[in-house]
Amino acid sequence: MKIVVCAKFVPDATADRRFRPEDNTVDRAGVDGLLSELDEYAVETALTVKEAGDAEVTVLTVGPEQAADAVKKGLQMGADAGVHVLDDAIHGSDAVATSLILSKALAKLEADLVVFGMGSTDGGMGVVPAMVSERLGLPAVTLGSEVTVDGQTVRIRRDGDTASETIEGTLPLVLSVSDQANEPRYPSFKGIMAAKKKPVETWSLADLELTPEQVGGSSAWTEVVEVTARPPRTAGTIVTDEDGSGAAGLVEFLSTNKFL
Amino acid sequence: MSNVLVLVDHTAGAVRKTTAELLTIARRLGEPVAVFVGEGVTDVQAALPALGQYGATKVIALSNPELTQFLVAPKAEALAQVAAKIEPSAILISSNAEGKEIAARLAVKLDSGLITDAVDVVAADGGAVTTQSVFAGNFTVRAKVTHGTPIITVKPNAATPEAAETSPEVEEFDVTISDAAKTARIVESKPREATGRPELTEAAIIVSGGRGTGGDFGPIEAFADSLGAAVGASRAAVDSGWYPHAYQVGQTGKTVSPQLYVAAGISGAIQHRAGMQTSKTIVAVNKDPEAPIFELVDFGVVGDLHKVLPTATEEVTKRKS
Ligand SMILES: Cc1cc2nc3c(=O)[nH]c(=O)nc-3n(C[C@H](O)[C@H](O)[C@H](O)COP(=O)(O)OP(=O)(O)OC[C@H]3O[C@@H](n4cnc5c(N)ncnc54)[C@H](O)[C@@H]3O)c2cc1C
Ligand SMILES: Nc1ncnc2c1ncn2[C@@H]1O[C@H](COP(=O)(O)O)[C@@H](O)[C@H]1O
Numbered sequence: 001m002k003i004v005v006c007a008k009f010v011p012d013a014t015a016d017r018r019f020r021p022e023d024n025t026v027d028r029a030g031v032d033g034l035l036s037e038l039d040e041y042a043v044e045t046a047l048t049v050k051e052a053g054d055a056e057v058t059v060l061t062v063g064p065e066q067a068a069d070a071v072k073k074g075l076q077m078g079a080d081a082g083v084h085v086l087d088d089a090i091h092g093s094d095a096v097a098t099s100l101i102l103s104k105a106l107a108k109l110e111a112d113l114v115v116f117g118m119g120s121t122d123g124g125m126g127v128v129p130a131m132v133s134e135r136l137g138l139p140a141v142t143l144g145s146e147v148t149v150d151g152q153t154v155r156i157r158r159d160g161d162t163a164s165e166t167i168e169g170t171l172p173l174v175l176s177v178s179d180q181a182n183e184p185r186y187p188s189f190k191g192i193m194a195a196k197k198k199p200v201e202t203w204s205l206a207d208l209e210l211t212p213e214q215v216g217g218s219s220a221w222t223e224v225v226e227v228t229a230r231p232p233r234t235a236g237t238i239v240t241d242e243d244g245s246g247a248a249g250l251v252e253f254l255s256t257n258k259f260l
Numbered sequence: 261m262s263n264v265l266v267l268v269d270h271t272a273g274a275v276r277k278t279t280a281e282l283l284t285i286a287r288r289l290g291e292p293v294a295v296f297v298g299e300g301v302t303d304v305q306a307a308l309p310a311l312g313q314y315g316a317t318k319v320i321a322l323s324n325p326e327l328t329q330f331l332v333a334p335k336a337e338a339l340a341q342v343a344a345k346i347e348p349s350a351i352l353i354s355s356n357a358e359g360k361e362i363a364a365r366l367a368v369k370l371d372s373g374l375i376t377d378a379v380d381v382v383a384a385d386g387g388a389v390t391t392q393s394v395f396a397g398n399f400t401v402r403a404k405v406t407h408g409t410p411i412i413t414v415k416p417n418a419a420t421p422e423a424a425e426t427s428p429e430v431e432e433f434d435v436t437i438s439d440a441a442k443t444a445r446i447v448e449s450k451p452r453e454a455t456g457r458p459e460l461t462e463a464a465i466i467v468s469g470g471r472g473t474g475g476d477f478g479p480i481e482a483f484a485d486s487l488g489a490a491v492g493a494s495r496a497a498v499d500s501g502w503y504p505h506a507y508q509v510g511q512t513g514k515t516v517s518p519q520l521y522v523a524a525g526i527s528g529a530i531q532h533r534a535g536m537q538t539s540k541t542i543v544a545v546n547k548d549p550e551a552p553i554f555e556l557v558d559f560g561v562v563g564d565l566h567k568v569l570p571t572a573t574e575e576v577t578k579r580k581s
Pocket of ligand 2: 006007008009036038039042060061062063095098102115116117118119120121123124125126127128129
């Protein structure tokens, strides 16, 4: 079985994240980045499936030069191969364009099982898996909190708003997993050394028979017209409960602000 | 005037508040046409008064059983067929997991731009301009769709529902569902027990508990009930098995924006903030004065939640009675 994990390189959430003033796109080049934490759960799922049977795991990323780090991390965790779609024309792509690039690459890789994270930690739309499923005409089982792969059948448990559901589909299929699905492994020293010898291919848009006009900022179907940093919150009142007056103070605050 | 499609969010015909919000927003952009996916005619009839109250000019009823049997793909297919006929100027969908997936598929089918998680939508520049909160609530972004039919998913509480009585006609609409859309199915569904508390994403007040509860959500629930609030939890509390995942607030849980958010025994990690930072008023109870949550609060109590909350609950109950 051929498993492909779609993994995104994102700006580090604990560092300074910002927008590029010239075009209001997320600054991906000038900041520290890493493999989106939520995609580690996808890598872990793929590795678990591989270990239970016979499969080859490829990590696929679309992104700038530095995004190679996302592929590398996946390989260090235990994936077998990497593909990095890199092309200057990709800058500024929105979810619709990203899903187009990913689906072309996935078709070329002939994936049986495509694993996604639940959402990228930067854009965070959580829509790319459904878009890829739509483009490839493959079934999708999304937001799995528990995943079992049994022969050709993929079964997930999904904790929805009103119910806990069991959902089933047959390979080839698109799967996305939540951060409840597993505990992603840390790369071992051996894994880090082994990753250096694993094959990584870099593909351009031309390799996917796509033209620059089909992707990137010029073709993006949404436009950010304005970005405003949230004003810092004004410092609040802080009281201590040492003398047991904390609750009274709290209730007084709620009352003054008409919450009672 | 142009038509704006609104996908109705309901359970067996009981229309959710988010739909009233969507209809209110739709009226800013054009004439709201409600699309109702249900089991049969009785459900539509049950929903009709609520849809009319908020100004739906027409209700398009889709009752093909395959729409509810399978996952979202058939619903997206159906909506695409409706859109092809109505040629709306925008499509509004609730921003929950299912809504976002339908919207994603629709964007591909209709060759259209998609904006998710709008916290406001207004008519400007001859179209819809949305407001979104990004990067853990640290930035506000205004955006618009520049290609195709704008598809927008809207978060709960994005608008205050405003009534505008109409008596919409119901139009039955026949859809054809492809085999490809029927490939993933629900094999089992265990409904969650109703708590009697407000829906987390729709609540005006939320009281959340974290690791600091030590596993006992009793004081959190009691305080929430005294305020008529919903209960939330941090991931640490959920991962410890103390509270169900459906109540998790944060990056990988629910994003909430209530009038009042009370965080008790929660440190205020960035991933938690991502889900609550845009709350209007923030209150924290934490025994560590250095806890980062205190950077966000309007009012904070440094103290033990097991002491502070029960006393506060008593006082609130007394004042309210
Ligand atoms: C990919 C990813 C996604 C995540 N998504 C989420 C998410 O969606 N939501 C989320 O919440 N977290 C999320 N997290 C986890 C997040 O990083 C924190 O670990 C988590 O929020 C901590 O929960 P906590 O504040 O309850 O626990 P802690 O950080 O352990 O804080 C407990 C607090 O309770 C206080 N305390 C202890 N005892 C008492 C007492 N008796 N009275 C009063 N105060 C007391 C302590 O002083 C401390 O500040 C995510 C992490 C990752 C990596
Ligand atoms: N540029 C990208 N490269 C590879 N995978 C991606 C990319 N963007 C999104 N994904 C995948 O799609 C999922 C959802 O992304 P999003 O819709 O942006 O929240 C992520 O968790 C990834 O698995």
